[in-house]
Every structure is written in structure tokens, then in C-alpha cells.
Amino acid sequence: MAATFKGGFHVHDHKDLTNTKRTKTLPDCDVHIYPLRQHIGAPLSPLVKPGDHVDVGQKIADSDQFVSAPVHSSVSGTVTKIEPYYHDSGTMTEAIFVENDKKYTVAQTVRPRDYKKLLDKDLLSAVREAGIVGMGGAGFPTHVKLSPKTKVDYVILNCAECEPYITADHRAMLEEPDKMIIGLKIAMRILDLTDGHIGVELNKPDAIAALKSSPEYNEHIHIVPLKVKYPQGAEKQLIKAVTGRRVKAGALPADAGAVVINGSTAVAIAKAVEDGMPLIERNLTVSGDAVKEPSNFHVRTGVPISFVIENAGGFIAKPEKVISGGPMMGIAQYNTDYPVVKTTSSVLALLHAPKIFDPDAPCIRCGKCVQHCPMQLMPFKLRQASVKNDVDMAMKYNATECIECGLCSYICPANKNILQYIRMIKPEVLKKQREGAK
Amino acid sequence: MENHYIVSSSPHIHTGVTTRRIMLDVIIALLPAVIVGGFLFGYYATIVIGASVASAVIAEWAFEKITKRPNTAGDLSAVVTGLLLALNMPPQIPIWMVCVGSGFAIVIAKQLFGGLGKNFVNPALAARCFMLIAWTGAMTTFREPLVDAVASATPLAIMKDGAAGTLPSLLQCFVGVKAGTIGEVSAIAILIGFAYLLVRRVITPTIPVIYVLSFAVLTFFFGKQAMDVNYLLYQILTGGLLLGAVFMATDYTTTPTTPLGAVIFAAGCGILTFLIRRFGGYPEGVSFSILLMNVAAPLIERYTIPKSFGNKGGAASK
Numbered sequence: 001m002a003a004t005f006k007g008g009f010h011v012h013d014h015k016d017l018t019n020t021k022r023t024k025t026l027p028d029c030d031v032h033i034y035p036l037r038q039h040i041g042a043p044l045s046p047l048v049k050p051g052d053h054v055d056v057g058q059k060i061a062d063s064d065q066f067v068s069a070p071v072h073s074s075v076s077g078t079v080t081k082i083e084p085y086y087h088d089s090g091t092m093t094e095a096i097f098v099e100n101d102k103k104y105t106v107a108q109t110v111r112p113r114d115y116k117k118l119l120d121k122d123l124l125s126a127v128r129e130a131g132i133v134g135m136g137g138a139g140f141p142t143h144v145k146l147s148p149k150t151k152v153d154y155v156i157l158n159c160a161e162c163e164p165y166i167t168a169d170h171r172a173m174l175e176e177p178d179k180m181i182i183g184l185k186i187a188m189r190i191l192d193l194t195d196g197h198i199g200v201e202l203n204k205p206d207a208i209a210a211l212k213s214s215p216e217y218n219e220h221i222h223i224v225p226l227k228v229k230y231p232q233g234a235e236k237q238l239i240k241a242v243t244g245r246r247v248k249a250g251a252l253p254a255d256a257g258a259v260v261i262n263g264s265t266a267v268a269i270a271k272a273v274e275d276g277m278p279l280i281e282r283n284l285t286v287s288g289d290a291v292k293e294p295s296n297f298h299v300r301t302g303v304p305i306s307f308v309i310e311n312a313g314g315f316i317a318k319p320e321k322v323i324s325g326g327p328m329m330g331i332a333q334y335n336t337d338y339p340v341v342k343t344t345s346s347v348l349a350l351l352h353a354p355k356i357f358d359p360d361a362p363c364i365r366c367g368k369c370v371q372h373c374p375m376q377l378m379p380f381k382l383r384q385a386s387v388k389n390d391v392d393m394a395m396k397y398n399a400t401e402c403i404e405c406g407l408c409s410y411i412c413p414a415n416k417n418i419l420q421y422i423r424m425i426k427p428e429v430l431k432k433q434r435e436g437a438k
Numbered sequence: 439m440e441n442h443y444i445v446s447s448s449p450h451i452h453t454g455v456t457t458r459r460i461m462l463d464v465i466i467a468l469l470p471a472v473i474v475g476g477f478l479f480g481y482y483a484t485i486v487i488g489a490s491v492a493s494a495v496i497a498e499w500a501f502e503k504i505t506k507r508p509n510t511a512g513d514l515s516a517v518v519t520g521l522l523l524a525l526n527m528p529p530q531i532p533i534w535m536v537c538v539g540s541g542f543a544i545v546i547a548k549q550l551f552g553g554l555g556k557n558f559v560n561p562a563l564a565a566r567c568f569m570l571i572a573w574t575g576a577m578t579t580f581r582e583p584l585v586d587a588v589a590s591a592t593p594l595a596i597m598k599d600g601a602a603g604t605l606p607s608l609l610q611c612f613v614g615v616k617a618g619t620i621g622e623v624s625a626i627a628i629l630i631g632f633a634y635l636l637v638r639r640v641i642t643p644t645i646p647v648i649y650v651l652s653f654a655v656l657t658f659f660f661g662k663q664a665m666d667v668n669y670l671l672y673q674i675l676t677g678g679l680l681l682g683a684v685f686m687a688t689d690y691t692t693t694p695t696t697p698l699g700a701v702i703f704a705a706g707c708g709i710l711t712f713l714i715r716r717f718g719g720y721p722e723g724v725s726f727s728i729l730l731m732n733v734a735a736p737l738i739e740r741y742t743i744p745k746s747f748g749n750k751g752g753a754a755s756k
Contacts, residue, residue: 249746367700
């Protein structure tokens with residue numbers, strides 16, 4: 001029996017477009033753009049100025065705050081300018097432009113180390129210095145996750161990859177299983193745990209086999225097969241499936257004694273500690289029916305997404321929608337100029353954007369949103385609350401617990417785009433809760 | 439800025455299953471019952487079905503035309519209502535009564551409360567009960583299938599009041615060769631529709647299974663012929679129980695959306711059906727049971743709000 005959680009729905013995954021394709025390396029790109037915002041936390045200040053020479057792995061922006069993660073150059077070359085530029089969040093953010101000299105000279109600071117000989121606190125600072133953030137999409141600084149206030153009992157690698165289309169983690173498990181397990185072992189050391197878990201959806205049996213045949217695999221690494229169901233990779237749902245524990249409303253995973261790290265992030269941890277190389281590269285899936293050759297790429301950060309798409313053969317025809325991330329939780333883009341950042345797991349181009357909002361169709365109370373909500377909420381009631389702007393009602397139906405997985409909108413036969421309504425009322429509820437707490 | 443793509447809030451994909459598609463699935467699921475009914479009761483039954491569907495659609499269109507609302511006949515919900523009502527009719531019902539009933543279902547039970555998704559009782563059932571009261575004679579006169587104009591009591595009436603007539607065999611009941619309404623007679627046709635609805639995920643088995651199960655348990659232990667499996671099977675296979683449990687009690691709008699609510703709702707239907715059939719004046723009780731539970735649905739829903747993932751107390755605990 002595969003582990004799972006209550007609710008959810010099997011979303012058609014389209015992973016066959018790319019899951020058997022080996023990860024390719026991109027050709028040289030002339031200019032790399034590094035937004036200063038690639039994480040959740042304190043904003044960064046640039047450490048370089050136009051005209052400066054930078055090397056591969058050199059830190060170019062940092063903050064003295066704990067909850068932040070520095071940014072490094074992924075190429076060697078010259079800083080040309082620092083100015084606001086497109087960001088996949090849809091806003092313009094300050095970015096450092098580096099002209100690639102294509103020599104890829106590695107910075108002095110990048111030195112290989114043996115993680116087994118390093119002290120725990122050095123391991124943690126190595127993770128911080130490498131600028132590692134959650135690469136599944138959220139971008140929460142990993143060293144913060146690895147410094148829980150109280151001792152945790154579980155560290156779980158999230159290799160569910162439940163978003164449709166994306167195969168970046170899947171390929172990482174197949175191609176770099178050793179690094180991934182080393183990353184997990186480093187996390188286990190930092191958290192002072194003897195055992196670690198890896199949650200993988202059952203639709204990736206080859207990945208499970210690859211992990212199990214790695215020389216790094218041993219009896220302390222537990223691979224947990226997960227039921228193929230969206231959103232299996234959502235943090236709280238994954239913890240429930242693997243440990244049986246429930247993260248209470250408003251609590252952090254660490255409060256339930258668990259730390260969850262994305263699989264690709266574990267690979268980045270291993271590279272940061274063993275090779276001394278900061279997070280400057282990631283796996284990225286280019287997919288969707290508008291892409292000529294859907295592919296997986298090793299991408300150096302800072303590459304414009306248009307360059308990545310060109311190397312996947314470009315578009316067959318003009319897509320209606322381009323999405324950064326998965327189709328369920330990703331962000332729709334109005335152009336393809338935005339650069340790849342640490343959290344860019346995929347870019348999707350869809351020829352047809354299906355209708356998910358119909359103002360005229362009434363809710364028929366089918367209850368599908370209630371039946372499938374992974375948080376056991378009543379999404380259609382939350383939508384009603386939002387339409388009426390009734391904050392108390394939204395509070396009563398636990399609006400703030402919504403993890404915004406999008407299943408309610410995906411499944412709604414009346415195309416009510418329920419999630420968007422919940423997003424509209426959520427800040428109001430949070431405000432009221434804060435006021436109530438005072 | 440030569441490239442512009444559509445920007446919207448996530449998610450960016452959809453199942454493709456719309457209200458219209460669901461209604462179409464219900465229509466497809468009802469087809470076996472329609473075909474068997476038409477075969478057993480002849481061309482007149484087919485006319486009843488056609489008239490009921492046509493008047494439902496026309497009523498919907500006309501009401502929206504008069505009240506200057508957007509035309510929703512395209513969502514096919516009026517077709518479903520018309521079909522369900524027709525399947526609840528005795529085969530020789532006068533056509534004009536069917537038309538009035540169908541119009542009642544759409545205008546009074548559905549549109550006056552705000553249309554699709556807003557009605558508080560199942561429109562087809564409300565219309566049926568209205569007709570039962572208005573034209574009791576016509577609505578309770580049944581005839582034998584496959585032969586012309588031989589009046590006959592329904593098996594339930596025979597079992598209840600000892601009405602004249604011989605009980606058909608259980609096999610006949612299962613296939614549908616017995617007196618009854620156009621759509622209720624054939625258990626097998628209804629079960630095929632049930633299977634289709636389950637496969638298409640239009641409904642979950644909860645309500646039909648719990649409804650029939652709770653009714654069966656009560657009937658088996660406390661029925662007129664308690665501990666009699668044969669009697670129990672007759673009670674399940676005859677009358678509107680299966681049609682009601684599969685197609686009426688599962689109506690989205692008038693049933694609780696919460697998982698626990700659905701269980702309570704279905705059990706309530708089963709208990710009420712048993713009480714009416716066992717102690718009430720009518721041999722049949724399915725329509726009234728479901729209607730009564732429809733009315734209770736909002737209340738049930740309110741007290742069965744699921745406990746959210748991270749909130750043990752749940753929203754309803756205050």
C-alpha cells in the first residue's frame with residue numbers, strides 16, 4: 001500500500017513528454033541576469049558594481065539577515081549593469097547583469113571538501129553560504145529549515161513531484177542518485193538524525209530503483225512509495241503520508257517534528273558541501289504542447305527563459321499561455337524574457353489555455369471541491385464568503401489553511417476559479433486574525 | 439513586447455468536465471431506463487418521456503425569456519429534470535398532466551428559487567408529489583407491461599394492502615416486467631446507469647449504497663415480514679427505491695456536500711422510506727423521503743462541516 005493523505009485527485013500528468021529524456025546542457029549564453037530576489041526572506045544587496053569581473057561561484061549579492069540566501073554568479077565575466085528586470089513573479093526586481101566571457105573561470109572560494117570530516121555547524125554554514133533555497137518553487141532558505149528550534153524526528157526528501165509535466169526531480173533521481181542521497185545524509189547530520197526518508201510517487205519506479213541501487217543507499221535511507229495523487233508533494237500532505245503526523249493549522253512542519261527538503265535541493269546541498277560549488281545550476285523541464293522538443297536541461301541560473309525555449313526547438317505556434325512552474329501552482333507569464341532563478345523548476349507553453357473562469361455558470365453544489373480538498377476545507381463556501389466579502393465566514397471555514405494547490409478550481413464543473421476567490425479573501429482574514437491577536 | 443500571453447491566477451488547467459458534461463452523463467446513465475421503459479410500455483410511454491423533456495426545456499427557456507435572464511437551457515439540466523419526472527410517471531398518464539408537471543418542476547421548484555444550484559428540493563420529485571396530490575387517481579393507476587390496457591396494482595401495493603393481483607417473480611422484478619412507473623420497473627437498467635455514473639465519477643457510491651442499505655436493514659428486522667429475505671428483495675427491487683437512490687437522492691444541489699452529511703442524508707432517506715412503507719398510508723415512500731431529506735440538507739450540512747486538516751476542533755465547533 002502506497003502512503004498517502006486524505007483528499008486529492010489524480011491530475012493527468014503529461015510527464016511522458018519528458019520523463020525518459022536525458023538532461024541536456026545548454027550552449028553558452030551571452031548575458032546572465034541574476035535577480036536579487038530568489039528566496040523568501042530579507043532582501044539582498046549587491047556585492048559587485050558595474051565593471052567588476054566575477055568568476056563562477058562568486059558571491060554577488062548577500063544580506064546579513066539569517067533568513068536570506070546569497071546569490072552567486074554562474075558564469076565568469078563582467079558585471080554590466082544592475083537594474084530592475086523581469087522576474088517570474090510578474091513584477092520587476094533589481095537584477096545583476098553579467099556578460100559571459102565563456103571561460104568559466106572558477107572562483108577561489110570554490111573548494112572541494114569531504115563532508116564526513118566537517119563539523120555540523122560548518123555543514124550548516126556551507127549550506128547558507130551556497131545560497132541554497134527550496135528548489136521546488138517556494139524558495140525558502142534551506143539553512144533556516146535545517147535550524148529548527150526543537151529537535152526533529154524526521155527529514156524527508158520530497159521527490160513526489162506531483163505537479164503535471166515537471167520531470168526535473170525525476171531526472172535528478174535517475175542521473176544523480178548518489179548526490180541526492182549524500183545531500184540527504186548531510187541534512188541528517190545537521191539535524192542529528194540517524195535515518196532519512198525519501199518520498200517518491202509510484203509513477204517513477206525507475207527512480208526508486210536508481211536510488212536503491214546507488215552505493216550511497218543503505219538501511220538508514222527509507223524510500224517511501226507514495227500514491228500518485230495531486231498534491232502529494234505539498235509539504236503537509238507529504239508529512240502526513242510519510243510519518244502519519246499532522247501539521248496543525250498555523251504551525252510549521254518542524255512543530256510536527258519533520259523537515260522536508262526538495263530532492264533537487266538535496267543534490268544542491270551535496271554539490272555545495274562536497275564540491276564547494278554554490279547553487280548556480282539546476283534541472284529545468286521545458287514542456288507543453290506548444291514546445292517543439294520538450295526537454296530537460298541543466299541550466300545555469302540567470303539564463304533568459306527565451307534562450308532555454310529556443311534550445312528546446314522553440315514554439316510550434318504561438319502559445320496562449322506560458323507558465324513558470326507547474327500548471328497547478330505555477331505563475332502565468334506575459335513574456336519569455338524573465339531569467340531562470342533558483343526556484344525555476346520548469347517552463348510550460350500551452351497552445352490553448354483552458355477556461356477556468358465562467359462568470360455565468362452557477363455553482364451546482366456538486367461537492368467535488370469538498371470531496372477532494374487536501375486540507376478538508378469547503379472551498380465553495382470560502383468562495384461564497386469571498387464574493388460577499390464576509391471575513392467572518394471565511395474565518396469560520398478556515399480560509400488561512402488553504403495551501404493554494406488549485407485542485408478546487410481544476411475540478412470545478414462550473415468553472416468558478418474558486419482558488420482565486422480564496423486568494424482574494426485570505427489577506428483580509430489574516431489581517432483580522434492579527435488584529436484579534438493584539 | 440511583441441509577445442503577449444494570457445496571464446491569470448493558477449491553476450492553468452481544468453478537468454474539462456463542466457456542468458453540461460455532467461448533465462450529459464446523467465442523461466446517458468438514464469438511457470437504459472428510458473429504453474427499457476419504452477420497450478415495456480410501448481410508444482405511449484415514449485411520448486410521455488418526450489413531452490416531459492420538451493416541456494421542461496420550453497419552460498426553462500420561456501421563464502428566462504420573460505424574466506430577462508440568460509438562457510441556460512444549454513446546460514442540459516432541464517433535460518435531466520424532464521427525464522427524471524417522466525421516469526416517475528405511470529405509463530398511461532395523460533400527456534397534458536405531464537406537461538403541467540414538468541412546467542411545475544422547472545418554474546416553481548427550480549427557477550423561482552433562483553435556478554440551477556439554488557433550488558432546495560429536487561424539482562422532478564417536487565413535481566411528482568404535486569401531481570400525486572393533484573391527480574391522485576391518474577398518478578396511482580398502473581398497468582401490466584407488454585400488454586395493452588390491463589390495469590394492475592404495483593407489487594408494493596399487492597404486498598402492502600393485499601391488492602388484487604399476483605406478485606411477479608423476483609427475476610421479473612429485476613428485469614422490469616412488472617407494473618410501476620416508466621423508469622422504476624427495471625432494476626438492471628438502473629444499475630447499469632449507476633455503474634456508468636460511478637465510472638464517470640459523476641457520483642460517489644455513498645448515498646445510493648447507504649440509502650438502500652439502511653432501508654434494507656430496517657426492513658429485514660422490522661418489516662411486515664421480518665427476517666424474510668424474499669420479502670426484502672421484493673421491497674428493494676420494486677417501487678422507486680433504486681431509481682430514487684441512484685438518480686434522485688444523488689442530486690447535487692439538494693444534498694449535503696460534506697462527506698458525513700451525505701451519509702446522514704442517505705440514512706435518513708432509508709429510515710423515512712422504511713417508515714412510510716411500513717406504517718404510512720402509501721405503499722411507496724421514496725419521493726416523500728427524499729423530499730423531506732432535501733429540506734433537511736442545509737441543516738445537515740451545517741452540522742457536518744469537516745474538520746480541516748490542521749484544525750482538530752473544526753469550524754463547526756463553536
